[in-house]
Amino acid sequence: MTVEKCNPDRLWNSIMEIGQIGHTEVEGSKVGGCHRLALTDKDKQARDLFVGWAKALGCSLRVDAIGNLFLRRNGLDNTLMPVMTGSHLDTQPTGGKFDGVYGCLAGLEALRCLEEKNIQTLRPIEVVVWTNEEGARFKPAMLGSGVYAGVFKLNDVLATKDEAGISLGEELDRLGYKEQTSVDTPECYQYYELHIEQGPVLEALDIDLGIVAGVLGMRWYEVEVTGRSCHAGPSPMNLRNDALVGVAEMISELTKIAANHSHDSRCTIGELNIPNASTNVSAGKVKFSLDLREGRLADLDELQTKAFETIHRIAFHHKLEIGIKETWSLPPCPFDETCLVNIQQACAASYPNLNPHTLISGAGHDAVYVSRVAPTAMIFVPSEDGLSHNEREYTSPEQLEKGCDVLLNTLILSANSN
């Protein structure tokens, strides 16, 4: 295949320019952070800038009823379904300049290259900006892609309010980004999303490109452990029934199980509360959250079984009562084989010596929902120190360039297949 090349300076400068909208100065951050919550005035400024750049290339804009933006460059046969790429322009309250933004601007850079070199593809290519990916202003996350994929109902999402009581629908009207009254039936041949990793794996391996084979399945639980509280003084250690001592053993063993279960296993105890806690009273009750993740459904089931067995065994040993409640779950999301092969080919052609690492994303992305209605895969570049949702988030210009080149050649491959 012919290999095309992005303009790395233009890509970097565009990311930096759009990052000025909501820019935050932070000590220890190489390029500063970004505060640009979904559907605020700053988000509109970023959208306007982005749309202006795309229109300058001759792209057409379509906005769906949830405010997702589709910027289209026509192909030779516009009756064919478009290839899509994109991500989001909103950030966390103390977010960085790359999460989401990179995927949108690398898509734009791909269109700029094609236009500059006057390359025609068979299929149209669309760069998408999904609404409210972060979930920082309107909950839950990934509302735009969720409505697009039929996971959420349009009217429910339009009625969703932020903490100030303003609805998402009101904000779309106010900002003028709600141009149609219904969400289109998704028309997408293949969807590719380029993103920073948000974790430390690629950096640890010193590999500049990751091919994302899917997203981990996730299950959340609330675990309640009941023993008996007693005064810290009069009760000898051997006559206690301390719920926290049992829970400590559970945390140690659960995290060990995940460390040894499979390469994709994750076990996180993020929240822990002792009701009526007091320095001189041993814990009668402890509640903690449990977040289990695995790449395949059978592995997730097995991880859950092992975790539950461990909790019950330790509780029995310490004479504690146990309650476990599942509060949320998402099945594992394997990405499309054909899309993955396209990325591999594009990477091999662009960077024959790179040897990309195939990994499973532990975090959700718009691609998870899009994959329910179109063949989908993702590309990762490293995040320095594994940071994201953080003002110190950083990926080097060279790494951004490699990811963008792979995306560009993947899009060409995909858009020329029929």
Place this chain on the structure above:
Amino acid sequence: MTVEKCNPDRLWNSIMEIGQIGHTEVEGSKVGGCHRLALTDKDKQARDLFVGWAKALGCSLRVDAIGNLFLRRNGLDNTLMPVMTGSHLDTQPTGGKFDGVYGCLAGLEALRCLEEKNIQTLRPIEVVVWTNEEGARFKPAMLGSGVYAGVFKLNDVLATKDEAGISLGEELDRLGYKEQTSVDTPECYQYYELHIEQGPVLEALDIDLGIVAGVLGMRWYEVEVTGRSCHAGPSPMNLRNDALVGVAEMISELTKIAANHSHDSRCTIGELNIPNASTNVSAGKVKFSLDLREGRLADLDELQTKAFETIHRIAFHHKLEIGIKETWSLPPCPFDETCLVNIQQACAASYPNLNPHTLISGAGHDAVYVSRVAPTAMIFVPSEDGLSHNEREYTSPEQLEKGCDVLLNTLILSANSN
């Protein structure tokens, strides 16, 4: 020695009668609980009832400037310092009928026996009711005995306010229990306090009487453990720096150290907080309280050394930062040998087959402060299920009788020594 015997029905009935003041009905409680906070109208009712009973025996009442009540039965030589016994009549918000009350009413029962049988002692005997032992209304605990022993300054304590902003001094004035303007120089030959155990040791050993050789030394710390938070998904287990995983190992090891250190060792982690906790974020920081107790100063020092070494070793292994701050401490309080021998003799005479258990109190009592100004020791009877500060608190009439008999004969022994 001649052995005297209390009237167990009179003792029980008096405890139940005074327990009606503030009585609470609670499911699963054999005799109900008690809600009688310090220096409330109910506390005054209980004091009035108690003072009335003592005056009916011919006792004189002295009230000091902090509202402690001294009910005196004269001896043959009233120039000698009195033997004192007593405890407190205030309760926790959801307290029981025995904590404190038993010590006061067993003292009264002792005086009743002496009066009934017309027994004269060489020294005067005083039954004391200490003000605000619980610390549930005015903080800290043991204010009355603390002022008596010179641990707290009178004016500071009088100015101490409850949550409603009412000062302790105002309440003393209102209730008419502040008859002198200064606290006396303590004049006490020996002090004996009879109390329910508040722990499970005597019940577990099936022994109805404990001779309390002292009170554990206590040290409180705040420990702060800092790792690095990361997203629960993208970060593989082996690349994490989870503060909670380190803390879990600390909790397991610290409690094991205390279990194996000495019979009197206590280690309690009662409070644990994860700032900015979230289900899908591993803990970047964990703060926990640490309460260490030991019977001897050298043992407490050694326990602290082992605990700190363990915390630092685990932190090093998990690449965590540690901060430890001592927030409060009380040295071990060994009771007086002569007083302990008197209790042993009285017990051997009253109950030759009882074989009392010598133990160290893990909880503080008025006796801890009194011991700073007078030879002191304590007697314990079992608490069912080790409960105290609890509406289900219970000690059987037979156990209360034994404790009261031992107190009675101890007081006679002490009051006849010169």
